[in-house]
Amino acid sequence: xxxxxxxxxxxxxxxxxxxxxxxxxxxxxxxxxxxxxxxxxxxxxxxxxxxxxxxxxxxxxxxxxxxxxxxxxxxxxxxxxxxxxxxxxxxxxxxxxxxxxxxxxxxxxxxxxxxxxxxxxxxxxxxxxxxxxxxxxxxxxxxxxxxxxxxxxxxxxxxxxxxxxxxxxxxxxxxxxxx
Amino acid sequence: xxxxxxxxxxxxxxxxxxxxxxxxxxxxxxxxxxxxxxxxxxxxxxxxxxxxxxxxxxxxxxxxxxxxxxxxxxxxxxxxxxxxxxxxxxxxxxxxxxx
Amino acid sequence: xxxxxxxxxxxxxxxxxxxxxxxxxxxxxxxxxxxxxxxxxxxxxxxxxxxxxxxxxxxxxxxxxxxxxxxxxxxxxxxxxxxxxxxxxxxxxxxxxxxxxxxxxxxxxxxxxxxxxxxxxxxxxxxxxxxxxxxxxxxxxxxxxxxxxxxxxxxxxxxxxxxxxxxxxxxxxxxxxxxxxxxxxxxxxxxxxxxxxxxxxxxxxxxxxxxxxxxxxxxxxxxxxxxxxxxxxxxxxxxxxxxxxxxxxxxxxxxxxxxxxxxxxxxxxxxxxxxxxxxxxxxxxxxxxxxxxxxxxxxxxxxxxxxxxxxxxxxxxxxxxxxxxxxxxxxxxxxxxxxxxxxxxxxxxxxxxxxxxxxxxxxxxxxxxxxxxxxxxxxxxxxxxxxxxxxxxxxxxxxxxxxxxxxxxxxxxxxxxxxxxxxxxxxxxxxxxxxxxxxxxxxxxxxxxxxxxxxxxxxxxxxxxxxxxxxxxxxxxxxxxxxxxxxxxxxxxxxxxxxxxxxxxxxxxxxxxxxxxxxxxxxxxxxxxxxxxxxxxxxxxxxxxxxxxxxxxxxxxxxxxxxxxxxxxxxxxxxxxxxxxxxxxxxxxxxxxxxxxxxxxxxxxxxxxxxxxxxxxxxxxxxxxxxxxxxxxxxxxxxxxxxxxxxxxxxxxxxxxxxxxxxxxxxx
Numbered sequence: 001x002x003x004x005x006x007x008x009x010x011x012x013x014x015x016x017x018x019x020x021x022x023x024x025x026x027x028x029x030x031x032x033x034x035x036x037x038x039x040x041x042x043x044x045x046x047x048x049x050x051x052x053x054x055x056x057x058x059x060x061x062x063x064x065x066x067x068x069x070x071x072x073x074x075x076x077x078x079x080x081x082x083x084x085x086x087x088x089x090x091x092x093x094x095x096x097x098x099x100x101x102x103x104x105x106x107x108x109x110x111x112x113x114x115x116x117x118x119x120x121x122x123x124x125x126x127x128x129x130x131x132x133x134x135x136x137x138x139x140x141x142x143x144x145x146x147x148x149x150x151x152x153x154x155x156x157x158x159x160x161x162x163x164x165x166x167x168x169x170x171x172x173x174x175x176x177x178x179x
Numbered sequence: 180x181x182x183x184x185x186x187x188x189x190x191x192x193x194x195x196x197x198x199x200x201x202x203x204x205x206x207x208x209x210x211x212x213x214x215x216x217x218x219x220x221x222x223x224x225x226x227x228x229x230x231x232x233x234x235x236x237x238x239x240x241x242x243x244x245x246x247x248x249x250x251x252x253x254x255x256x257x258x259x260x261x262x263x264x265x266x267x268x269x270x271x272x273x274x275x276x277x278x
Numbered sequence: 279x280x281x282x283x284x285x286x287x288x289x290x291x292x293x294x295x296x297x298x299x300x301x302x303x304x305x306x307x308x309x310x311x312x313x314x315x316x317x318x319x320x321x322x323x324x325x326x327x328x329x330x331x332x333x334x335x336x337x338x339x340x341x342x343x344x345x346x347x348x349x350x351x352x353x354x355x356x357x358x359x360x361x362x363x364x365x366x367x368x369x370x371x372x373x374x375x376x377x378x379x380x381x382x383x384x385x386x387x388x389x390x391x392x393x394x395x396x397x398x399x400x401x402x403x404x405x406x407x408x409x410x411x412x413x414x415x416x417x418x419x420x421x422x423x424x425x426x427x428x429x430x431x432x433x434x435x436x437x438x439x440x441x442x443x444x445x446x447x448x449x450x451x452x453x454x455x456x457x458x459x460x461x462x463x464x465x466x467x468x469x470x471x472x473x474x475x476x477x478x479x480x481x482x483x484x485x486x487x488x489x490x491x492x493x494x495x496x497x498x499x500x501x502x503x504x505x506x507x508x509x510x511x512x513x514x515x516x517x518x519x520x521x522x523x524x525x526x527x528x529x530x531x532x533x534x535x536x537x538x539x540x541x542x543x544x545x546x547x548x549x550x551x552x553x554x555x556x557x558x559x560x561x562x563x564x565x566x567x568x569x570x571x572x573x574x575x576x577x578x579x580x581x582x583x584x585x586x587x588x589x590x591x592x593x594x595x596x597x598x599x600x601x602x603x604x605x606x607x608x609x610x611x612x613x614x615x616x617x618x619x620x621x622x623x624x625x626x627x628x629x630x631x632x633x634x635x636x637x638x639x640x641x642x643x644x645x646x647x648x649x650x651x652x653x654x655x656x657x658x659x660x661x662x663x664x665x666x667x668x669x670x671x672x673x674x675x676x677x678x679x680x681x682x683x684x685x686x687x688x689x690x691x692x693x694x695x696x697x698x699x700x701x702x703x704x705x706x707x708x709x710x711x712x713x714x715x716x717x718x719x720x721x722x723x724x725x726x727x728x729x730x731x732x733x734x735x736x737x738x739x740x741x742x743x744x745x746x747x748x749x750x751x752x753x754x755x756x757x758x759x760x761x762x763x764x765x766x767x768x769x770x771x772x773x774x775x776x777x778x779x780x781x782x783x784x785x786x787x788x789x790x791x792x793x794x795x796x797x798x799x800x801x802x803x804x805x806x807x808x809x810x811x812x813x814x815x816x817x818x819x820x821x822x823x824x825x826x827x828x829x830x831x832x833x834x835x836x837x838x839x840x841x842x843x844x845x846x847x848x849x850x851x852x853x854x855x856x857x858x859x860x861x862x863x864x865x866x867x868x869x870x871x872x873x874x875x876x877x878x879x880x881x882x883x884x885x886x887x888x889x890x891x892x893x894x895x896x897x898x899x900x901x902x903x904x905x906x907x908x909x910x911x912x913x914x915x916x917x918x919x920x921x922x923x924x925x926x927x928x929x930x931x932x933x934x935x936x937x938x939x940x941x942x943x944x945x946x
Contacts, residue, residue, distance in 0.1 A: 006180045010188050017192050017215050021199035026207045033211050040218055043185070047229045052221075052237045059244060060218075064251050071207065071255045078205045078268045085271055086925045089201065096931050097198030103938040104190035108183055110946075116183045121232040128237060136238050144238075148245040155249035162256030163263075201928050270923050277921025 005046055012039030025077055030068045037061040049128040185226035192219035204269050206261070210254045217247045281336075282345035284329035285364045288372055289411055291322040296404035303397030312387035315400035319383050319407055323376035330369050341365055341803040342481065344417050355476065363417035363480055367804040370615060370797075371414035371547055378539045378622045379407045381774040385630055386531040388768035389637075392759030399439060403535070406432035410540050414547055419468040419478040422548075426464060426508070429544060430457035433536050437528040442756030445746050449524035456521045460511025464548075467504035470497060471555075484554040484807070491558045502555055502562030505548060506569075513545030513599050516573040520869050522596055526588040527746075529758070530633030533588060538595050538629055539622035546602040546618055550611055553808050566607035571701045574600030576867060578708035582715065583863035586746075587632050587645045590716060594669060595625055597705060601684055604698055609810025610687035612798045616789050617684060620676035623781035624668035628716075630765070630775045631662040635720055637762035639728050640740035645716070650725030654732035657772060658765045659721040661779045666717045668782040670710035670835060673828040676786035681706060682827035683789065683815075689823060690815045703830055710834020711841075718842035737764065791820035 016036025020029045037060050044053035084090045108116070115121075126132045137145045192215060199212030221240045228236025261268060295318025299311045306314070333341055346361030362368075383403065390399055409432050413425030434457070438450030472478060474497055475486045491498040507518075514522035514537075525537050536542070549556065549566065556563045577597035581590050598621050605614025636643055638655055652659050668677040685706075688699040728738040742751045742758070753760040765771040788796040805811040815823075841848045853860045862868070918929075 002180060006184065010184075013188070013192060014195075017195045017199075020208070020211050020215060021195060021203065026205055026211075029208050029211050033214060036215065037218065040222060043188075043222060044225055046180075047185070047225050049225045049228065049237050049240070052225060052240050055241060055244060056221075059248065064214075064248050067251060067255055068207075068211070071258060075207065075258060075262050075268060078207070080204045080269070086920065086922050086928075089924060089928060092928055092932070093198055093201035096201070096928065096935050097194045099935045100197060100931065100938070101190055101194035103935060103942060104193070105187055106942055107938070108186045108190060115230045116186070117181050118230075119180065120182060120229045123229075123232055127232075128234060132234055133237060133241070136234055137241075141238050144242060148242055151249050152245060155252045159252040159256040162253065163259040197931050201924055201931065204924070273923065274921030276923070276926075277919060 002046065005042065009039045009043040009046065012036070013043065015039075024080070026075075027069075027072045027077070030065065030072050033068070034061050034065050037065065047128075048123055051128060051130045051133040054130075182226050182230045186223055189219045189223040189226065192216075192222065204271055206254075206258050206268055206270055209270065210251065210258075213254075214247065214251070217243060279328075279332070280343070281329045281332035281364045281369075282343050282362065284325045284332055285362055285368075285372070285415055286345070286347075287325040288322045288329065288376065289362075289408065289415065291318045291325070292404045292408035292411065294318060296401050296408060299397050299401035299404065303401075306397075309387075309391070309396065311397035311400045312383070312390075315404050316380060316383035316387060318404055319376055319380045322407070322411070323373075323380050326369065326372045326376045329364065330373060333364060333366070333369055338803055344481065346417070350420065356478075358418060358420045358478055360421060361417040361479075362415040362421070364415070365804050366801045367547075367551060367615075368414050370619075370801065372411055374619050374622055375407065375410050375414065375540050378626055378778075379403075379535060381777055382531050382535040382539075382626060382630075384770045385534070385633075385774040386529075388763045388770045389531055389633055390529060390759065391763060391768075392753075392761035394753075394755035394759060395439070399436075399529070402432060402435045402439070403532070406436065406536060406541070410544070413544055417480055419471065419480075419483075423461070423465060423468060426512070426544070427461060429512075429541050430454060430461065433457065433525070433541055436532040436536060437525045439528055439532065440757055442754075443527065443744055443751065445744060446527040449521070449527040453521040453525050456511050456518050459518065460508040463504040463507025463511070467501045467508065470501045470504065474498075474501075480551070487554050487558055493558055494561050495558070498555060499559040499562050502552070502559040503565070505552060505555075506562060506566050509545030509548045509566075509603070510569070511545075512548075513542045513603065514596050515545070515600060515603055516569055516576060517869070519573065519577070519596050520866075520873060523584075523589045523592045523866070526586070526592050530588070530629055530636065533592070534626040534629035534633075537592065538625035542595060542599055543602070543618050543622070546599065546606055546614060549603065550606045550615060550805075553606070553609075553611065553805065556607070557808055557810070563607045567604045567695075567698055570600040570603035570607060571698050571705075572600075573597065574604065574705040575701060575708070578705050578712065580863055580866050581712040582708065583860060584866070585645050585864075586643045587636065587648070587716065587720070588629075588643055590645065590712060591625070591628050591632060594628075594709070594712065595621075597709065598625070598669075598681075601681055601702065601705070604702065605684040605687070608688055608691055608695060608698065609808065609813065610684050611805045611808070611811060612789075612795075612801050613680065613683040613687055615801065616797050617677075617680035620668065620680040620782065620785050623778050623785055624665045624675075624677055627661060627775060627778040627782055628665040628669065630771065630778065631658050631665060634658040634763075634765040634771065634775075635662070636745075637764045638732055638737065639726075640738045640762065641743065641745055641758070642728075642740070643745040645719050648720045648726055649723035649729070650721075651729045651732075652721050652725075654725060654729040655764060655766060657775075661765075661775050662721060663717055664779045664782055666713040670713040671706055671827055671831045672710075672835070673824075673831070674783075674786070676782055676784070678824070678828060678831070679786035679789055679791075682824045683791070683820070685827065686791075686815045686820050686823035687813065690813055690819065691810075703826065706827055707830045707834045710831045711838045714835050714838035715842060718838055722843060723846075732764075737762070791815070791824065792817035 013036050016032045016034075016039060019032025020036065023029045023032060037056060041053040041056040041061070044056060196212045196215030196219060199215065200209055203209055203212065221243055224236045224240045224243065228234060228240075258268065266272070295315050298314055303311055333343070343364040344361055345364070346359035349357070349359050351358045383400070386399065386403065390396060393399065406429065409425050409428030413422060413429055416422040416425055434450045434454040437453055438447045440446045468478065471483060475483055475490055477483060477486070487498070510516070511518040522537055522542070526533055556566075574597050577593040577600065581593035581597065584590055584593065598617070602614045602617050602621070605611075605617060634655060635648065635651060635658060638651065639648060642648075668675040671678040671681045685699045685702040688695045688702065725733065731738045742753050742760070743749060744751060751757045763771060765775055788794065789798070802811070865871070
């Protein structure tokens with residue numbers, strides 16, 4: 001049963017990933033990523049990480065992806081030219097990606113790390129539950145938690161500054177923009 | 180399932196994300212591929228948390244999500260700014276670093 | 279105060295005079311530089327006399343005094359002090375140098391009166407006297423070389439004193455280059471001496487030399503020959519003599535001082551001072567003597583043919599120094615130095631008189647254009663005759679006693695030295711001929727236009743021009759001033775000439791054979807370690823030799839009288855009949871052309887080759903190739919900075935993959 005769930009999640013994640021890099025229309029890529037994120041949330045559930053899975057769906061797939069959708073809609077489709085200006089990039093990029101995967105796999109499968117080949121120890125009942133994670137966040141990792149909030153604040157301010165309209169910006173003429 | 184399965188899957192997703200960054204030209208899609216790589220990392224973290232029986236990995240994954248959100252915010256802001264200034268949304272056109 | 283203190287003062291005054299003139303000439307009144315310079319040397323002369331008196335107060339065995347100011351270097355086996363040696367020889371030299379220098383400074387005050395570089399002249403002249411005094415007072419080789427080099431520089435500075443004249447600067451460079459050749463010889467000799475004897479100090483060397491060297495051992499002959507190179511370069515002997523005639527480009531007082539009385543005698547001084555070493559290397563001494571003889575005859579023949587007044591006197595100098603070199607090389611130390619002194623008197627006098635005549639001729643130096651100054655320049659003519667008489671060794675003059683004493687010694691020494699005596703007499707005859715060539719041309723005969731003008735009371739003027747090439751000049755700084763003073767009208771010139779005239783006439787009486795031998799006795803403490811100094815010419819032989827010398831002198835004067843007065847067309851006829859000989863003599867035996875071919879041209883060619891090939895092709899080529907290589911590499915490396923972010927990302931991932939591969943390999 002667990003295997004079936006695993007393979008379902010894995011195939012979903014892989015399909016989403018390949019969709020992101022392969023689809024021409026960026027809007028479709030965004031949707032593929034959403035599928036990928038939801039599949040990943042399923043995998044998290046298999047690993048006894050309920051809170052992380054929920055956060056993944058709500059925050060990542062829910063909020064961050066909505067941002068992407070808005071921007072994709074605003075920006076529109078981008079025609080990517082066929083011709084590759086960098087010599088060798090088309091050939092080397094997949095090659096290097098494959099090489100990277102091979103090396104990582106060899107590293108993982110040949111490693112002497114203990115417990116890789118097992119399913120892991122038996123975990124207590126509340127493992128990965130919101131209470132457990134919350135306790136950790138507010139007790140052991142309090143400073144980290146606060147720092148993360150600061151980071152979010154800074155990012156929000158930065159985004160407003162970046163995307164804000166300056167006086168020299170040409171005013172978008174909504175009527176004449178090509179659809 | 181053994182933990183190693185999750186780890187190999189994570190490596191595969193990471194490699195796919197890296198390849199995507201190298202191949203695609205639209206900044207939006209490059210950002211999406213970056214998301215792929217971050218999520219692959221998250222998967223690995225959670226798998227290791229399971230392996231150790233320790234929840235620190237999951238907290239780490241949460242924080243990674245926070246960071247990813249911030250980075251997305253800034254990156255999309257950049258894209259919007261580029262679009263506003265009518266710059267071509269093509270990473271190859273930004274060649275000012277040329278020596 | 280003792281003799282060494284006086285000696286240090288003798289050094290200090292000219293140096294002070296030089297510095298005051300050099301640094302303070304703007305602050306001083308315009309013509310004060312001349313008087314300051316003269317006063318400095320006069321004070322030095324006074325101190326020389328004081329040093330003489332103080333030295334004579336000591337017993338005869340204690341007349342070698344040393345004194346040093348500080349230790350210059352004391353390491354690695356070297357022990358060099360800034361030290362002087364005060365003994366009869368050095369006191370003699372400083373007396374001659376300061377005495378004649380004072381008179382020449384006095385003469386210069388008038389002679390260069392209108393020259394724009396007045397202060398510079400006196401500063402250089404004082405510096406020269408200081409250097410010469412340093413040279414003769416030096417107590418070790420290092421200080422000697424310092425003085426030697428300074429004198430060379432001073433000579434260069436004074437020859438090219440009129441620096442806007444091309445001929446003058448070229449002559450200065452020529453003199454300096456030949457001087458440096460001599461310096462090399464002297465420095466190498468010093469190195470050899472240090473290597474063999476371990477010291478630079480004179481007294482230590484002289485006492486160690488007889489023990490260390492066997493007679494005519496290779497090293498000591500080499501040392502002496504190297505010193506001869508130095509001496510001959512400085513004293514303008516064959517083959518390093520070519521600079522002296524050209525040095526006549528300098529002002530006449532400079533010719534009088536440096537190139538007649540003092541600097542050129544430095545070589546003679548050196549040989550006399552180093553006599554203990556020459557005693558160990560008789561071969562070198564003989565070479566020196568025979569070269570002196572050759573020089574003597576060569577220069578006398580050329581003096582018969584050249585037509586520039588100052589150059590005739592210059593060749594005469596070369597010839598007379600040949601006598602001195604011959605004398606001190608064969609052991610006639612006192613005689614050689616006696617001739618040095620009397621030559622200083624009459625040669626300086628001759629130059630001064632020539633300066634007066636040239637001034638009357640408005641700058642022309644060609645003897646063929648001069649004649650009949652008897653009535654126009656009575657004082658100058660009289661002293662010119664006095665100088666010529668002394669030069670020709672007329673009986674009773676100082677030149678008579680000094681020159682023939684050398685030849686008498688040569689005859690007395692026996693062996694093959696009689697060649698030197700015969701050659702010396704032949705030279706004496708020729709000397710008399712050319713000396714009176716000058717007199718009969720310039721003083722007697724029909725007055726030339728300039729002389730006639732002067733008799734009316736008006737000195738001739740001419741456009742300023744180079745006496746050698748005739749090209750036009752002006753009278754600004756770097757060229758001679760507009761006013762040319764003659765002795766009849768300028769008191770300082772007349773006084774100086776009169777004193778020298780007295781010295782030339784009566785200076786010989788200090789060493790009359792059989793009557794007195796003042797110099798012999800005075801110089802004995804320095805030379806008593808030489809067995810040659812014990813050779814005494816019997817009085818009768820000496821008088822016989824003097825008689826021969828006097829007869830030859832009179833014969834020479836008579837010949838000159840015949841050729842130049844009685845039958846004035848004789849020179850022209852001789853020139854036509856012996857045209858080849860005449861051309862050979864007038865071109866100074868073609869020495870300049872010889873050196874041009876042997877030395878100058880190959881060096882220039884080497885320089886040109888080095889520039890065109892070694893410099894342009896090899897060195898620049900290497901540099902250019904390196905630059906191009908670096909540029910090429912940088913162009914290649916620059917290709918990586920394409921500006922494409924994806925390319926950078928590719929490199930990033932590629933690097934990561936490579937690193938991973940490495941670690942996988944390493945850990946397996």
